Amino acid sequence: MAFAECIRLSKHFGGVRAVNDLSFKVDEGEILGLIGPNGAGKTTVFNLLTGFYRPTSGSMLFRGRELSGLTPPDIVGLGIARTFQNIRLFSNLSVLDNVRSVLYRHARYGFVEALLRSPRVRLCERHVHEKAMEYLEEVGLADRAHDRASHLPYGLQRKLELARALALEPVLLLLDEPAAGMNPEESMNLVELIRDIREKHNLTVILIEHHMDVVMTLSHRIVVMNFGEKLMEGSPEEVQSDVRVIEAYLGEEYAGAYRR
Amino acid sequence: MYIQGVLTVAMINIISTAGLAVFTGFTGLFSLGHAAFMAVGAYTSAILTYFVKAPYLLALAAGVLASCFLSALVGYPTLRTRLRGDYFAIATIGMGEATRVILENLKITQGARGLPGITQYTTLPVAAAAAAVVLLLARNMLASVYGRNAVAVREDAVAAEMSGIHLLRTRMISLVFSAGCAGLAGGLYAHYLAFIQPVMFTMVQSTQITAAVVCGGTGSLTGPALAAFVFTVAPELLRAAQMWRLVIYGLMLVLIMVFRPQGLMGYRDLSWQGVLSLSDRLRKSVAGGKDGKG
Numbered sequence: 001m002a003f004a005e006c007i008r009l010s011k012h013f014g015g016v017r018a019v020n021d022l023s024f025k026v027d028e029g030e031i032l033g034l035i036g037p038n039g040a041g042k043t044t045v046f047n048l049l050t051g052f053y054r055p056t057s058g059s060m061l062f063r064g065r066e067l068s069g070l071t072p073p074d075i076v077g078l079g080i081a082r083t084f085q086n087i088r089l090f091s092n093l094s095v096l097d098n099v100r101s102v103l104y105r106h107a108r109y110g111f112v113e114a115l116l117r118s119p120r121v122r123l124c125e126r127h128v129h130e131k132a133m134e135y136l137e138e139v140g141l142a143d144r145a146h147d148r149a150s151h152l153p154y155g156l157q158r159k160l161e162l163a164r165a166l167a168l169e170p171v172l173l174l175l176d177e178p179a180a181g182m183n184p185e186e187s188m189n190l191v192e193l194i195r196d197i198r199e200k201h202n203l204t205v206i207l208i209e210h211h212m213d214v215v216m217t218l219s220h221r222i223v224v225m226n227f228g229e230k231l232m233e234g235s236p237e238e239v240q241s242d243v244r245v246i247e248a249y250l251g252e253e254y255a256g257a258y259r260r
Numbered sequence: 261m262y263i264q265g266v267l268t269v270a271m272i273n274i275i276s277t278a279g280l281a282v283f284t285g286f287t288g289l290f291s292l293g294h295a296a297f298m299a300v301g302a303y304t305s306a307i308l309t310y311f312v313k314a315p316y317l318l319a320l321a322a323g324v325l326a327s328c329f330l331s332a333l334v335g336y337p338t339l340r341t342r343l344r345g346d347y348f349a350i351a352t353i354g355m356g357e358a359t360r361v362i363l364e365n366l367k368i369t370q371g372a373r374g375l376p377g378i379t380q381y382t383t384l385p386v387a388a389a390a391a392a393v394v395l396l397l398a399r400n401m402l403a404s405v406y407g408r409n410a411v412a413v414r415e416d417a418v419a420a421e422m423s424g425i426h427l428l429r430t431r432m433i434s435l436v437f438s439a440g441c442a443g444l445a446g447g448l449y450a451h452y453l454a455f456i457q458p459v460m461f462t463m464v465q466s467t468q469i470t471a472a473v474v475c476g477g478t479g480s481l482t483g484p485a486l487a488a489f490v491f492t493v494a495p496e497l498l499r500a501a502q503m504w505r506l507v508i509y510g511l512m513l514v515l516i517m518v519f520r521p522q523g524l525m526g527y528r529d530l531s532w533q534g535v536l537s538l539s540d541r542l543r544k545s546v547a548g549g550k551d552g553k554g
Contacts, residue, residue, distance in 0.1 A: 071421070073425060076422060076424040082422060084418075084419065084422075088422075089416070090411070090412055090416060090419065093411065101409070101411070101420075102423040104408050105424045107404070107405035111433065114400060114401055114405065115400050115401055116400065117403070121404055124405075164423065168424065
């Protein structure tokens with residue numbers, strides 16, 4: 001039983017085949033890169049895995065459980081977390097509150113208790129506060145805990161999304177272009193951060209990314225998509241030297257030159 | 261007596277506004293039908309005290325429950341969309357008008373003529389105490405997981421779902437709470453005015469409550485409460501401007517949307533620190549102006 005698996009997964013929007021007959025496996029503990037030109041269907045795969053879209057056909061298995069038909073909160077409960085391509089922070093809230101919002105799912109008190117603000121509620125508040133600060137420290141945002149999320153520079157906003165995803169205590173982390181908009185130095189810092197996080201929390205990661213240096217450095221294996229289908233999969237070296245991949249990204253002329 | 265009356269109504273309006281602040285300000289959903297929840301609360305409690313001679317508190321509680329039930333009925337099918345709850349706003353307009361029409365046509369409510377002769381149980385101390393309790397409960401709710409989830413849903417429904425928050429559940433809880441507040445306000449109002457008619461609970465009233473919430477500030481509880489107080493008291497002070505009240509509301513709404521969309525209080529609540537720091541800043545800017553250039 002694979003840790004996570006897509007079996008002949010398809011998502012059609014009318015005539016548009018965003019994802020078509022896609023199959024791949026993810027092994028526990030690995031970092032799987034998911035690459036492909038824009039519009040290849042990578043984010044659609046994430047949306048399918050997290051329950052925002054229902055597959056047209058095919059199935060998605062996570063630790064043997066079928067994911068299709070589950071709602072996003074259900075899937076979060078199974079241990080899958082994701083970050084978004086266009087950052088989706090709670091902009092008007094503080095950095096700390098962004099992470100805290102996620103931790104409240106551990107609250108175990110009823111509505112009436114909440115109205116009366118019982119000691120249990122207060123205890124929960126303290127606990128949530130502490131845990132949130134821990135996650136912020138891990139990504140290096142603790143000193144900006146009370147800044148408004150929308151006031152953070154872009155790179156730090158991405159880190160905040162990461163902290164928020166970590167606060168869900170996932171076993172499978174889906175990162176959608178975490179290095180987008182970063183310069184080479186920031187990207188390499190991110191690579192280190194992701195490596196550290198993965199080790200510390202025993203995560204499995206699927207990574208969508210366009211920064212090739214990030215993908216090639218981080219990934220154990222890579223799946224290449226094009227036009228909604230799997231083009232090929234293999235190690236970073238295999239993918240880098242595959243003619244079809246080059247053709248998909250850069251067009252036929254470059255592929256032709258490479259072949260020669 | 262007159263002043264007492266105005267203050268009593270102000271307290272009642274604070275209650276309905278606080279409830280709507282939770283729904284609109286903190287959960288991000290507009291409702292133009294909350295007057296219907298007030299109507300249900302008003303009529304339920306009035307019918308109980310008038311026809312059945314039920315005790316006041318029991319009647320009020322029944323009014324609250326009736327409003328909560330109606331809101332749950334309306335909310336369940338309409339709040340499930342992942343998109344912004346604009347669909348719900350439209351549904352509330354329909355619900356508001358439908359409620360009014362039903363009330364006008366039921367025998368027990370005596371139709372459009374209204375229900376007179378209700379015992380005046382609501383005094384200023386009663387209303388003020390109720391307002392204080394409601395504000396406290398609302399504050400506690402907002403500071404708990406239920407309020408935090410609501411805010412997350414308001415900020416970004418997709419990210420909130422991906423953080424494990426149930427969209428429908430969260431919105432429903434906010435809605436039922438706000439409807440309960442409106443129901444309480446309605447019950448109190450009926451027993452203050454001693455007379456209620458369906459035409460007292462139309463979209464005009466709903467808009468007024470919404471105006472107070474928006475002007476007071478999204479994400480604030482004290483802001484809307486203050487705004488509700490001002491909106492009730494100011495027209496009495498400006499008796500001459502009575503006819504222009506709605507025009508002024510509309511104008512204020514537009515101005516605030518353009519210049520300060522987060523409302524007067526923004527995402528902050530009134531607190532001692534806030535007042536002190538504001539006076540500090542004012543003092544500094546006055547001092548700076550005095551010995552500054554030009």
